[in-house]
Amino acid sequence: MDDIRFCSETDRFKFILQIGEKKFRASQIEEWLWKKGVRSFDEMTNLSVSLRQTLQTHFTFKQTRIGNDVQSADKTMKFIFQLHDERQVEGVLIPSGDRVTACISSQVGCPLRCTFCATGTMGFVRNLEACEIFDQFILMNQESIHVFGRPITNIVYMGMGEPLLNYDNVWQSLQWITSPKGQGLSPSRITVSTVGISTGIIQLADDNFKADLALSLHCADERKRLKMMPVTAKHSLSELQKSLSYFYAKTNKRITIEYLLLKDWNDSQEDAQKLFSFCKPFPVKINLIEYNATDSQFEKSPIQNLNRFVDFLQSKNMVVNVRHSRGKDIAAACGQLVRDKQ
Numbered sequence: 245m246d247d248i249r250f251c252s253e254t255d256r257f258k259f260i261l262q263i264g265e266k267k268f269r270a271s272q273i274e275e276w277l278w279k280k281g282v283r284s285f286d287e288m289t290n291l292s293v294s295l296r297q298t299l300q301t302h303f304t305f306k307q308t309r310i311g312n313d314v315q316s317a318d319k320t321m322k323f324i325f326q327l328h329d330e331r332q333v334e335g336v337l338i339p340s341g342d343r344v345t346a347c348i349s350s351q352v353g354c355p356l357r358c359t360f361c362a363t364g365t366m367g368f369v370r371n372l373e374a375c376e377i378f379d380q381f382i383l384m385n386q387e388s389i390h391v392f393g394r395p396i397t398n399i400v401y402m403g404m405g406e407p408l409l410n411y412d413n414v415w416q417s418l419q420w421i422t423s424p425k426g427q428g429l430s431p432s433r434i435t436v437s438t439v440g441i442s443t444g445i446i447q448l449a450d451d452n453f454k455a456d457l458a459l460s461l462h463c464a465d466e467r468k469r470l471k472m473m474p475v476t477a478k479h480s481l482s483e484l485q486k487s488l489s490y491f492y493a494k495t496n497k498r499i500t501i502e503y504l505l506l507k508d509w510n511d512s513q514e515d516a517q518k519l520f521s522f523c524k525p526f527p528v529k530i531n532l533i534e535y536n537a538t539d540s541q542f543e544k545s546p547i548q549n550l551n552r553f554v555d556f557l558q559s560k561n562m563v564v565n566v567r568h569s570r571g572k573d574i575a576a577a578c579g580q581l582v583r584d585k586q
């Protein structure tokens with residue numbers, strides 16, 4: 245039996261008519277699914293008991309539940325989501341000021357094997373269904389209200405996996421989260437982060453993507469990036485640059501460039517110059533990220549190298565932020581999400 249959320253709205257509508265129910269029942273179901281985010285037929289209290297029973301004999305809800313949560317000294321919370329097939333992914337809630345940012349996963353594991361990232365060591369297990377991505381939002385939103393006294397204000401697709409390698413499901417989850425008939429979160433509060441799948445970036449532009457795009461560039465030297473991020477063999481830097489130019493031309497959106505500073509590897513002035521050249525064709529905001537310890541050989545850049553890098557970029561009038569990760573004590577920071585029990 246399939247999850248009721250697996251079929252299209254049209255199919256749910258057809259089904260309701262087929263079983264002799266009125267049209268408006270279909271709209272009520274849509275509202276329960278996306279606006280109220282329920283995950284059982286029993287909660288659909290404005291439907292008759294017999295309709296709920298009929299639904300139950302035809303459909304199921306593949307349950308995503310919170311298996312465990314831990315809170316960091318800095319209040320960041322990490323959640324382990326238990327999926328219907330006992331696979332697991334992680335999500336993170338990061339409170340700061342009035343904001344609560346949810347970091348959500350798009351795949352179980354990740355096929356990219358970036359050498360500095362713990363998730364990559366798991367390998368790829370499977371794509372998340374759109375409703376499994378949506379469920380992470382719904383479940384963490386309830387936790388956010390409960391623990392922080394306010395709902396999620398921002399979402400980053402920066403958990404486990406590569407969103408653009410699970411394009412359709414990520415896209416569908418974005419629709420449910422942003423649609424006024426769904427959760428109604430403004431797309432301007434959502435960021436999708438990619439390792440740089442150029443074909444996916446072009447598709448986002450063609451699909452009239454409204455959220456923000458972040459690129460985990462981390463290095464603008466082809467040879468060195470290939471060593472850190474094997475995906476570079478498939479999507480070269482020049483191809484990436486072209487896809488970002490196309491994205492900017494179509495969406496008029498500034499692109500966020502994530503750059504992980506690694507000691508004596510990508511933190512020289514020459515590296516900063518290469519980054520500057522890579523970004524010339526489109527407006528960007530650069531987020532310099534400090535390296536969070538994983539089992540890799542890399543080390544985080546010392547403060548002098550960081551400052552030299554920042555000074556150079558600022559001398560070129562680039563917008564630069566230095567990002568310190570949250571939740572390191574509970575392995576909830578960027579690159580630390582890993583589940584070995586798969």
Ligand code: SAH
Pocket residue numbers: 358360361362401402403404405406407437438439458459460502504533534535536537538578579580
């Ligand atoms: N696959 C997508 C989404 C994951 S986002 C992407 O690559 O953008 C997770 C972010 O954390 C990426 O920018 C990733 O490069 C970064 N990251 C991975 N390992 C890290 C580490 N050890 N320290 C800091 N950031 C890391």
